[in-house]
Amino acid sequence: MDSEPAWTTVLTPSDREACLRELEATAGTDRFDEVQRSWRETAEAISAGLGRKEPEWLEDPTPAERP
Incomplete structure (x- = not known):
């Protein structure tokens, strides 16, 4: 690839390298x-x-009735 697509700029440097290698x-x-779409959707997320905020953990877990 001669130049990276604009959407790759939101990926971390290591993810950008992994994307280009793949x-x-x-x-x-x-x-x-399929690979390009997957990486592009990751960049869009x-x-x-997505991923900027820490997950909110429940104080008391709620058991499921059925798995």
């Missing part, structure tokens, strides 16, 4: 579009704020 590894295969 895209290069799947270039010319049926999996390329990060842009939307």
Whole structure:
């Protein structure tokens, strides 16, 4: 790839490297579009704020009636 797509800028440097490695590894295969879509959706989720906030843990767990 000559230049990185704009959406990759929200990925961490290590994720950006992993993304580019995976895209290069799947270039010319049926999996390329799937891999690219997956990474792009990850970048969109990060842009939307997913992962910025710590999870809120329940004080008292509620048992499920059925698994």
